[in-house]
Amino acid sequence: MTEKKERLSFRQAMDYSRRGLAIWWKVKPELLVSxxxxxxxxxxxxxxxxxxxxxxxxxxxxxxxxxxxxxxLGWLLASTAVAxxxxxxxxxxxxxxxxxxxxxxxxxxxxxxxxxxxFCDVDDPKNQxxxxxxxxxxxxxxxxxxxxxxxxxxxVGAAFxxxxxxxxxxxxxxxxxxxxxxxxxxxxxxxxxxxxxLLVGSVLLSGAMSNRANRYWxxxxxxxxxxxxxxxxxxxxxxxxxxxxxRTYAQDKxxxxxxRRDQESEGSFGPCSSVGRAGRGPMxxxxxxxxxxxxxxxxxxxxxxxxxxLGGAFGVGSVTQYVGALAGMAEGLTDLLVIVxxxxxxxxxxxxxxxxxxxxxxxxxxxxxxxxxxxxxxxIEFRDVSFKYPGTDIWALRHVSMKFDVxxxxxxxxxxxxxxxxxxxxxxxxxxxxxxxxxxxxxNIRKYRYEDYLALFSVVFQDFxxxxxxxxxxxxxxxxxxxxCAEDCLNKAGFGSRLAELPRGLxxxxxxEFEDDGVEVSGGEAQKIALARVLYRGAPFIVLDExxxxxxxxxxxxxxxxxxxxxxxKTAIYISHRLSSxxxxxxxxxxxxxxxxxxxxxxxxxxxxxxxxxxxxxxAQYYQKRAGETEI
Numbered sequence: 001m002t003e004k005k006e007r008l009s010f011r012q013a014m015d016y017s018r019r020g021l022a023i024w025w026k027v028k029p030e031l032l033v034s035x036x037x038x039x040x041x042x043x044x045x046x047x048x049x050x051x052x053x054x055x056x057x058x059x060x061x062x063x064x065x066x067x068x069x070x071x072x073l074g075w076l077l078a079s080t081a082v083a084x085x086x087x088x089x090x091x092x093x094x095x096x097x098x099x100x101x102x103x104x105x106x107x108x109x110x111x112x113x114x115x116x117x118x119f120c121d122v123d124d125p126k127n128q129x130x131x132x133x134x135x136x137x138x139x140x141x142x143x144x145x146x147x148x149x150x151x152x153x154x155x156v157g158a159a160f161x162x163x164x165x166x167x168x169x170x171x172x173x174x175x176x177x178x179x180x181x182x183x184x185x186x187x188x189x190x191x192x193x194x195x196x197x198l199l200v201g202s203v204l205l206s207g208a209m210s211n212r213a214n215r216y217w218x219x220x221x222x223x224x225x226x227x228x229x230x231x232x233x234x235x236x237x238x239x240x241x242x243x244x245x246x247r248t249y250a251q252d253k254x255x256x257x258x259x260r261r262d263q264e265s266e267g268s269f270g271p272c273s274s275v276g277r278a279g280r281g282p283m284x285x286x287x288x289x290x291x292x293x294x295x296x297x298x299x300x301x302x303x304x305x306x307x308x309x310l311g312g313a314f315g316v317g318s319v320t321q322y323v324g325a326l327a328g329m330a331e332g333l334t335d336l337l338v339i340v341x342x343x344x345x346x347x348x349x350x351x352x353x354x355x356x357x358x359x360x361x362x363x364x365x366x367x368x369x370x371x372x373x374x375x376x377x378x379x380i381e382f383r384d385v386s387f388k389y390p391g392t393d394i395w396a397l398r399h400v401s402m403k404f405d406v407x408x409x410x411x412x413x414x415x416x417x418x419x420x421x422x423x424x425x426x427x428x429x430x431x432x433x434x435x436x437x438x439x440x441x442x443x444n445i446r447k448y449r450y451e452d453y454l455a456l457f458s459v460v461f462q463d464f465x466x467x468x469x470x471x472x473x474x475x476x477x478x479x480x481x482x483x484x485c486a487e488d489c490l491n492k493a494g495f496g497s498r499l500a501e502l503p504r505g506l507x508x509x510x511x512x513e514f515e516d517d518g519v520e521v522s523g524g525e526a527q528k529i530a531l532a533r534v535l536y537r538g539a540p541f542i543v544l545d546e547x548x549x550x551x552x553x554x555x556x557x558x559x560x561x562x563x564x565x566x567x568x569x570k571t572a573i574y575i576s577h578r579l580s581s582x583x584x585x586x587x588x589x590x591x592x593x594x595x596x597x598x599x600x601x602x603x604x605x606x607x608x609x610x611x612x613x614x615x616x617x618x619x620a621q622y623y624q625k626r627a628g629e630t631e632i
Contacts, residue, residue, distance in 0.1 A: 010340075013346075017350070019350075034094040035097075035153040042087060043159075051168060056072045058318060061317060134356060137352065147346045155336065157335075158333075159332070166329065168322070175308070177308055177313045178311070178313070202293050206294045305326075366449055367449060368443065378441060379406070380440055382427075383401055384399055384435070400595065404587070405571070407570070411587070412588075413588060419595070424459070428457050429446075460530045464530045468513040470508060471510060477533060486532070490532045498528075543575075544572070560576075585602075588601065
C-alpha cells in the first residue's frame, strides 16, 4: 500500500462537508434538491406496498370476507403503481439534472477560480500540480466535491429509509403476545433489550467492517495508474497529432507493452497492485464479514417476528412487514455509518480542493483609471526592473531599464531563455516585478485598475489559441461584435481572400469539434486571424511575441513589415529570434541572460561588436551565397 494519509477528525470532516454542500448549493442548488427528492422517493416507495401486502395476507389468513380482501388488493395495486410512477418520474428528473449539470457545475467551480486568480498563481507549477491532483482524485474514484454530492444523496436515502422502517416496525415491539401463550416471554423487557442490542451491534460491526474495507480504496493512491490508463489507452492512441509518429515508428507495439507494464505496476488497478492484493486478502475478507453479519441479523429478525406471530401477537402477514422494515432499518443505519466513514476519507480530498479554491489574489489592485487619451500619448518606462519566478533563485530579468513612447516600433531580440517573454509578461502585468517598478505616464502601473491597464494592450503570444467557434467570434473575442470592423481587420491582416471563400463568411466555425462543416485553417492563416484580433481590439499598445516562429525568415519579415504599415500611430513591440525581421523598427533591444545588453537601430548594431552582431552573423551565414554553393 502507499503511505497512509493522516485522517482528519470527525469534526473537521463535517466542517469540510458542510462547506462543500454550500458550494454545490451556490453553483447549482437544483442538483441537491433533485437528488434529495429522488433518494427520498427511493427510500420510502417500497414501504407502502409492503404495508398493504401484510394487510392482504392477514386478511386472507384470517378468513376475512371477499370484499375486504379485494379492497386491500386494490390498495396494494394502487400503492405499487403510485410508488413506481413517482420513483420513475423523480429518477428521470434527477438523471437529467446530474447528466446535464453536475459535470458543468464542477467545471464552473474551478474555471471561475482559475479565471479570477492572479496569472502568476495560475502559472505557478505548484498550483498546477495541486489542480492536477484534484482532477486525478476525481477521475480515480470520484473523490472531492463529486463524492460529497454522491454521499449527500445516499445519506438522504438512508435517513428516510430509517424513518420509514421505524414507522412500520414499532408495533412489532409494542403488540404483546396474549397471556397464556407459552411464548409470552417474548413480551419481557429483557427480550426487547436483547433485540435492540443485536440491532445496534450488528449495525456497528457490519458498518465498521465495511468502512475498514473501503479505507483500502481511500488510502490507495490510484492517480498514477489513472494517468497511465488515460495516456496509453486514450491520449496516445486517439490524438490525431500523435498519429503520424505512432505509425511512422510503429510505436503502437511499444505503447501496448508500456501500457501492459503500467497495468502490472504497484500504482495501477491490476491484480498485481496493492489494492488488488488487498481485494484478495483483508479487504475482501472484511467485506465478506460485513455481509455475513447483516444476513445473520436478518435471520434473528425472522425468528423473532415469526415467534411473535406464532404466539398470536399479530397475523402471519405482518411478519413480512416487520422483517422488511427492520431489514430496511439495518441497511439504512449501516449505510449511515459507511457514509460517515467515507465522509472522513473524502475530507482529505476536500482539503485539497479548498487549498486550491482559497489561493488568495496577492497582486495589488489599484484604483486609478487609465486616461482615455485621444492623442494616444502614453509613455511606459521600465525602471531598474528585476524579476525571478516564484520558487526559484534564478533571475529571469536583471536591472532592465528602458522607456518607449506611443507610435514607436520596438524590437526585442535574443536567444531562447534570454528574458524576452518574461519582459512581455511584466509589461502586461501578468506578473509584478521582484525589484524595481514599471511606470505608465510616470505612475507605477500597480496603482491603476487592473482591467483598465490590461485594456491598453493587444497581444499575440507565441502560443496563441483560436477557439472552435465562428470566425467573427474569434476575431472579436466576443459573441456580439461589429461585423464590418471584423471584416476590415481580417482584410488588413491578409485574410481577405480566404474569407471570401468561406461558406458562411464570419459565421463559419473554425475546426470541427462542434460543426461538421467547420473549416481547418493552416498555421499561417491562424496567425492572420490572430493579427486581425489584435487590430479589432484597437488598443494603443500592440505586442507580437514570436507569433510567426513557424514561418521562414522571409515570410516572417513580410508579415511584420505589412503589419507595421497598418498599426498606424500605435506603439508596436515585436519579439523575434530572427533579426532580419526587425530591421524596420525604431529601436532594437538585445536581451541576453535576462539583461538588456544593447540598444539601437539595426544598421548601427550590426556594425558594433557585441551580441547583436554575433547573432546576425550566425543567422546570416545560412542565407548568404558561398563560393561553389547554391544559395538557400
